[in-house]
Amino acid sequence: MTSHSRIKIPAGFWTGLNQLGIASHDVVRKARLPLTIITEPDVTTAQYLAIWQAYSDLIDDNAKGIIELMSGFETAHYPPSVLATYHARDYRDALKRMARYKQLCPPESLRIIEEGENCTIELDWLDIDQPGPPLLVGITLAFLLELGRRGTGKPLTPRSVEFTQAMGDVQVLEAYFGCRIQIGANCNRLKLHREDLDLPFASYNSELLEILTPVLDQSLNEQQRSRSITGMVKWITKRSLTGGRPDIQTVASELGMSDRTLQRRLSEEGTNFNHLLTQVRHEQAREYLADPSLDIKEVAFLIGYEDQNSFYRAFRLWEGDTPSNWRNEHLGTHSLNRHYLKEYNFSHEVKTGEK
Template sequence: MTSNTFDRLKIPSGFWTELHQIGITGQDVLRKAHLPLTLLVEPVVVTTSQYFSIWHAISKLIDDPVSGIIKLITNSKIAQWPPSLLASYHARNYRDALNRMARYKQLCAPERFRITEEGQRCTIELEWLYTDQSEPPMLVYNTFVALLEIGRRATDQPLKARLVELSHPLGDVKALEDYFGCNIQFGGASNRLTLHRSDLDRHFVSYNAELLDILIPALDQTLEEQKRSKSITEIVKWLMKRNLEGGRPDIQTIANELGMSERTLQRRLTGEGTNFKLLLTEARRDQARKYLTDPSLDIKEVAFLLGYEDQNSFYRAFRLWEDDTPSNWRTTRLGVDSITESRVDIPPIH
């Protein structure tokens, strides 16, 4: 996905200082990432793509990324933590802390947490915002180590994870298993950290209600200002594309993702000269073009990925968009005569 007007994030001021703990300088990182050294002295605002480049550079500059991440997180000083992380550290319990991290994480990183509690498990799935690029494995490791570390520090207990699932292996796997206290599974489609659900009720010895009374209103205001500064149209289209697979996202689902009411979402879209139905059509059309340029996907798979219940519905929609069939459009763009679509009875377009 290309960079959007809302694809901007701030790197915490203590980030470069903490890198010195693992023997890396900010200058070396930025040179390796082919980014300007002015990021060390100016307000550090970067795109997701640049943020990924920074983490790719870090992983190349260190001998063992796993040991480096564990050292970086376990030796980090609370005084250097950003307010969004402090709000989690001083929460009432582990569950409260994780929910606060999920809410405020986007203030300093292009991440989103999906937290699911079921049975004896609490699963945290990591997603990356505003990009289709593959995430740097070291950044994923950093996030999961930080999630467990804050629980250990704040409860003053040697908490262990139940399971860690990672898309890509990196560095000393045994050191990672020793830290989490569980097996690591690699090669999955998603990155997930599974905790013991019983640990979520553990009281935080670092709980500080008075400090939270100061931090939370300021963070909520910053979050609201950040939302207002972004194009709601682009955000909604991005969320639609994320939620298309296997179903049609409705306005209630998207409004809930944004933390606002349906009425507020409708009002903001109207203010930007559009509406939910039109954006859903545009999101599907954009994704259809993207998927059809991938020869490995057949037409039936494309229809499913766009949230259509049947292939015929996709045909009718695509012909309205492009005045052509998906197969002809694909063949014209790719110049591949051998690409054929499955046989279906296409209802007439009225």
């Protein structure tokens, strides 16, 4: 985990906790942090996660804590980046602004996918190696729904909600979200009815947006300029690989720039998009192959290859060997005994790719 990143604490955060009967100093002591942090404008990533974990430890149940914080946190306490979403034109505009301006306040990152009748929002993490505290995950997804409910004034319900970790009383969460809750999923995600995204916001305020948007965009652009564009592209590409090939237009859009601007920025850093895509696939292939719980067919899918033979050909170019041989050499036969039959069957199915 990196702890050098600074995260702004909303001015109303501690007030909101106090209104729920959770004393600020109790949270800080539980997190083993100095009391002076309550008045600090921002904290490190490690401190931020410690605060959320401490809050989780002080309540009886994560599910109840999520709902209490969502229901009790007043709109007036929203920071400017969130106000820009609350006063958006419609739910779609609000979610896009949320995903964009979330970059100003890591460690969470949002990915929005509109497909068919669904809009799926996936939660990922910046700068940390492990998933964030379950309470923070639940708060983040619940807020995305709460944003739609408050903005439209309608009791919106999602299609489904998925969490990777236990979240407390699932029945309490299902009553709040109004849909099925899945625990133990491979990703934290909120799946909405796509038609709900067209609902206008009663809280739409064009004058306020004209003030907030340029300021937030400038802050975001300054932040992006201070980072390596290569690193940002690799990170976005990495989390967009599964089951497909991310293109430069998609990545550029997520960064809030045109594909021509992105190409120019990458060129200035001595690289290009296709090279980074190949590099990310290679790095991820090695990482996934080091996990014996994944069979090679799954690895191919996870790095964006629908055709396993194409994955075999690409891997031989990268490593000069097949995925199966590379795995055997780097993991040893002992750790692969329980997966041997699965690997053998798959290798037989795609033996043309091994030639």
